[in-house]
Amino acid sequence: IPSKEEKKEMERQLKAINKPAIKSFKLKPTTVPEWITGNNTSGRFGLQQEGISCPDGTVIVKRTTMQDLMHAQRLKSMGFDGPRPFLTERNNTDLNGKFYFAKADIGPASFSGVKGNINIWKPKILQDQVSLAFISVGGGPKEKFASISIGWMVNPSLYYGDYVRLYASWTIHGSQTGCYDMSCPGFVQVSKTTPISAILQPISIYDGPQYELRLSLYQDRVKGDWWFAFKDENIGYWPASLFKSWRESNNANYASWGGQVYSPVTEKAPVMGSGHWPIEGLKKAAYVNGIKIIDRSGTVFDPEVGSVKLKPTTVPEWITGNNGSGSFDLLQEGISCPDGTVIVKRTTMQDLMHAQRLKSMGFDGPRPFLKESNNTNLNGKFYFATADYGPDRFGGVKGNINVWKPKILQDQVSIAYIAVSGGTIEENLASISVGWVVNPSMYSGDHVRLYAYWTTHGNMTGCYATSCPGFVQVSKTIPVSAILQPSSIYNGPQYELRLSLFQDRVKGDWWFAFKDENVGYWPASLFKSWRESNSANHAFWGGQVYSPVTEKTPPMGSGHWPSEGFHKSAYVSGLQIMDSYGTVFNPESGTVKLPVLDLTQPIESSVLSSLSEACKEWGFFYVTNHGISKEMFSKICSLSRDVFRVPLESKLKLGPFSYTPRYIASPYFESLVVSGPDFSGSAKASADVLFQDHHKPELRETLQEYGAKMADLSKRLIKILLMITLGEETGKRFYQTEFSNCHGYLRLVNYTPPHDVEKQKELVEGLGMHTDMSCITIVYQDSVGGLQMRSKEGKWIDINPCEDLLVVNIGDLMQAWSNGRLRSSEHRVVLRKLVNRISLAFFLCFEDEKVILAPEEIIGEGNCRSYKSFKCSEYLKFRQSNEVGKFEKIGYTVTDFAGLTLAQPDDP
Numbered sequence: 001i002p003s004k005e006e007k008k009e010m011e012r013q014l015k016a017i018n019k020p021a022i023k024s025f026k027l028k029p030t031t032v033p034e035w036i037t038g039n040n041t042s043g044r045f046g047l048q049q050e051g052i053s054c055p056d057g058t059v060i061v062k063r064t065t066m067q068d069l070m071h072a073q074r075l076k077s078m079g080f081d082g083p084r085p086f087l088t089e090r091n092n093t094d095l096n097g098k099f100y101f102a103k104a105d106i107g108p109a110s111f112s113g114v115k116g117n118i119n120i121w122k123p124k125i126l127q128d129q130v131s132l133a134f135i136s137v138g139g140g141p142k143e144k145f146a147s148i149s150i151g152w153m154v155n156p157s158l159y160y161g162d163y164v165r166l167y168a169s170w171t172i173h174g175s176q177t178g179c180y181d182m183s184c185p186g187f188v189q190v191s192k193t194t195p196i197s198a199i200l201q202p203i204s205i206y207d208g209p210q211y212e213l214r215l216s217l218y219q220d221r222v223k224g225d226w227w228f229a230f231k232d233e234n235i236g237y238w239p240a241s242l243f244k245s246w247r248e249s250n251n252a253n254y255a256s257w258g259g260q261v262y263s264p265v266t267e268k269a270p271v272m273g274s275g276h277w278p279i280e281g282l283k284k285a286a287y288v289n290g291i292k293i294i295d296r297s298g299t300v301f302d303p304e305v306g307s308v309k310l311k312p313t314t315v316p317e318w319i320t321g322n323n324g325s326g327s328f329d330l331l332q333e334g335i336s337c338p339d340g341t342v343i344v345k346r347t348t349m350q351d352l353m354h355a356q357r358l359k360s361m362g363f364d365g366p367r368p369f370l371k372e373s374n375n376t377n378l379n380g381k382f383y384f385a386t387a388d389y390g391p392d393r394f395g396g397v398k399g400n401i402n403v404w405k406p407k408i409l410q411d412q413v414s415i416a417y418i419a420v421s422g423g424t425i426e427e428n429l430a431s432i433s434v435g436w437v438v439n440p441s442m443y444s445g446d447h448v449r450l451y452a453y454w455t456t457h458g459n460m461t462g463c464y465a466t467s468c469p470g471f472v473q474v475s476k477t478i479p480v481s482a483i484l485q486p487s488s489i490y491n492g493p494q495y496e497l498r499l500s501l502f503q504d505r506v507k508g509d510w511w512f513a514f515k516d517e518n519v520g521y522w523p524a525s526l527f528k529s530w531r532e533s534n535s536a537n538h539a540f541w542g543g544q545v546y547s548p549v550t551e552k553t554p555p556m557g558s559g560h561w562p563s564e565g566f567h568k569s570a571y572v573s574g575l576q577i578m579d580s581y582g583t584v585f586n587p588e589s590g591t592v593k594l595p596v597l598d599l600t601q602p603i604e605s606s607v608l609s610s611l612s613e614a615c616k617e618w619g620f621f622y623v624t625n626h627g628i629s630k631e632m633f634s635k636i637c638s639l640s641r642d643v644f645r646v647p648l649e650s651k652l653k654l655g656p657f658s659y660t661p662r663y664i665a666s667p668y669f670e671s672l673v674v675s676g677p678d679f680s681g682s683a684k685a686s687a688d689v690l691f692q693d694h695h696k697p698e699l700r701e702t703l704q705e706y707g708a709k710m711a712d713l714s715k716r717l718i719k720i721l722l723m724i725t726l727g728e729e730t731g732k733r734f735y736q737t738e739f740s741n742c743h744g745y746l747r748l749v750n751y752t753p754p755h756d757v758e759k760q761k762e763l764v765e766g767l768g769m770h771t772d773m774s775c776i777t778i779v780y781q782d783s784v785g786g787l788q789m790r791s792k793e794g795k796w797i798d799i800n801p802c803e804d805l806l807v808v809n810i811g812d813l814m815q816a817w818s819n820g821r822l823r824s825s826e827h828r829v830v831l832r833k834l835v836n837r838i839s840l841a842f843f844l845c846f847e848d849e850k851v852i853l854a855p856e857e858i859i860g861e862g863n864c865r866s867y868k869s870f871k872c873s874e875y876l877k878f879r880q881s882n883e884v885g886k887f888e889k890i891g892y893t894v895t896d897f898a899g900l901t902l903a904q905p906d907d908p
């Protein structure tokens with residue numbers, strides 16, 4: 001505990017260090033070595049943001065807190081006064097502690113830059129110990145000796161936790177004066193993404209993957225400043241003035257690379273690097289490689305660089321989609337920056353005290369994942385209003401929350417949010433929530449602010465975006481505590497926040513997007529429990545208020561009840577869930593998650609049961625890894641466009657069996673049938689009519705290939721359906737006797753919506769409700785979407801398009817043959833956007849002469865037969881006898897045609 005005097009001194013130091021929030025910085029060096037702008041090289045590298053940094057998020061700077069200074073003080077008194085980046089002395093021990101080094105050096109020499117790759121390890125060390133790996137430069141005569149060193153360091157006494165962190169330190173005055181990063185004036189941070197004490201992840205694994213830090217130190221040859229670059233990014237610089245002694249000798253004199261450990265004498269010295277000897281070789285021992293020197297003339301050898309992750313690898317379509325309603329302005333803390341400046345809101349003592357005070361009040365953060373209802377504890381009351389979705393595996397959630405500014409007192413909190421949470425067991429529950437918050441105790445004023453919050457460890461650990469390591473800010477314009485304006489007005493204009501949380505499907509990181517901009521992400525490593533369950537489990541939307549028990553509870557949202565309706569009560573709208581395949585669905589409208597059959601995976605019993613359930617309930621499912629490439633789909637789509645662009649006159653020459661013009665099924669629907677098994681012949685016949693002497697060999701070649709693949713796929717699917725309903729052996733037998741003569745045909749469909757489709761009040765149907773006359777149908781729909789299936793209760797459910805998935809649905813013939821165990825459900829296509837839509841449907845049908853009669857095996861003992869036997873061609877005739885009956889199914893279903901209304905158990 002510091003004495004009064006010491007505390008005063010620290011406060012003085014804090015004042016000196018914590019400069020005003022706005023300051024003009026140099027943002028770029030004048031000269032940059034070639035190696036900084038080179039192309040990327042290997043080595044994926046995630047960065048975690050430093051503990052206490054700017055909620056503002058514009059520049060990540062760890063402002064020195066009293067605590068840091070106390071730590072530093074303590075370290076000093078322990079004997080560790082900083083890394084010894086340039087030391088000619090050998091391993092040494094003084095009264096308090098021991099230093100060990102392993103290094104290589106160059107010098108004296110004349111150079112102005114050095115770079116190298118250091119691989120990252122996380123040595124096990126005790127609280128008072130230090131382990132680091134570095135690159136450094138130094139120079140000047142003995143008593144004026146100065147140096148800079150950068151690298152990674154594990155130093156629990158200086159920084160929170162035993163994380164491996166980026167570090168930078170320097171010494172002047174013959175190494176008498178020394179500083180870490182921000183703990184004394186000198187280093188100027190310019191990077192907005194990489195703080196100097198950033199947590200480094202991942203870490204190399206013994207005999208496993210190796211991760212490197214790519215670092216460089218170089219002098220601006222015009223200004224003389226020394227710059228520190230991490231991968232491609234300039235982190236900051238030390239002004240030339242700091243190293244007078246170098247200026248005198250006009251350049252640096254020594255460079256060194258290596259490792260260093262420090263331990264109090266009372267303890268066993270900690271591990272350096274991986275703790276293994278160089279003789280064990282790569283992947284086992286720590287290394288520094290790719291060392292390069294830049295000489296005074298600027299000559300470099302083999303420049304080599306990389307970059308920091310700023311974008312997710314996968315981005316859901318909704319992020320790049322068009323804007324929704326409601327304009328929205330963002331204010332950044334009420335300060336705007338003159339050119340060439342960056343906004344630095346560093347964590348102040350006050351911020352920390354606020355957070356502390358809130359904690360002691362009972363509010364330890366929003367409670368994004370709560371099964372419990374409104375609750376009151378000793379200190380305060382929480383109230384919730386939430387809707388939730390789950391448990392389910394999904395990869396994202398989005399929604400619009402309208403913004404209100406509830407009147408609340410200083411100690412109260414009001415929040416509206418969307419959240420995701422997961423975890424397999426109580427102890428590893430984790431969650432992320434984003435939304436708006438009014439929280440005057442945490443942030444200054446009663447502004448409505450954007451917030452992001454997460455919890456880990458069974459929700460025991462929780463953090464606001466930047467108040468502990470975890471969230472990585474990437475947006476340069478939207479800080480997570482941005483003030484939101486305007487807010488909605490009762491019975492007046494409504495303003496919404498468009499938010500989404502989604503998982504990078506390659507890296508596993510969770511991203512937060514506001515409108516169409518990625519604000520930042522939480523690295524996958526943060527939510528181990530989710531990784532175990534492979535994705536999130538629950539989604540929530542709602543409001544939350546907190547108040548100390550002594551006060552009246554504040555209003556939630558607008559403070560008005562939902563019954564008052566739109567413009568009056570708070571709402572969350574446009575809720576969407578993205579499943580782990582990237583398809584998007586609406587959790588409100590009785591959403592159904594259809595199973596996805598992966599054809600490259602062994603069909604396990606869990607897959608069989610969900611498939612069988614879906615076929616019974618919906619008659620729809622998805623199939624993936626079906627062996628048809630994206631290029632194939634886009635080729636057919638483009639060929640289809642060519643076909644439908646042909647003048648109507650020519651298309652009509654194809655005749656009604658192959659071409660259906662727009663006015664038959666619907667004013668927006670036209671289609672071309674290509675029949676199998678000779679898809680090529682059928683396509684050629686059509687092409688000859690449509691394109692006459694302009695031969696289109698691609699059309700028949702592509703359709704032949706696609707048709708054949710569809711025929712194979714449909715047969716494979718039939719076998720799986722038979723296996724589900726009849727078991728493996730019986731299924732195989734029936735495939736041979738009943739399905740081996742099936743044939744298929746393709747229908748290319750072009751939907752042309754009316755010009756005012758987006759303004760129409762009524763839903764525009766591209767294809768009306770119908771059931772398919774097939775055994776099964778396989779549909780490819782382009783990215784426009786609009787296919788819907790109808791539930792037994794009559795609810796319409798979107799079947800969203802997804803690049804990698806084909807839609808499979810059961811047709812009437814299969815429903816009759818399976819005695820209704822497989823459902824042929826009504827579906828339709830709705831047009832919402834003013835763009836053409838292409839779909840490719842493949843119908844697998846029984847041969848015309850086949851008599852359909854459900855076998856006893858499928859009816860099962862004690863069950864009734866539901867359909868009388870009928871000849872396939874008769875049913876087709878029944879549907880086709882009437883142009884309406886072909887597409888409009890009411891009164892023309894297989895049940896109308898062959899259904900047995902009465903239970904007749906003895907009827908064969």
Ligand SMILES: O=C(O)CCC(=O)C(=O)O
Pocket residue numbers: 747749767772779780781787827828829839840841
């Ligand atoms: O266009 C679609 O997505 C589906 C077409 C369809 O249902 C059909 O042709 O039977």
Ligand SMILES: [Fe+2]
Pocket residue numbers: 770771772777827
């Ligand atoms: Fe259909």
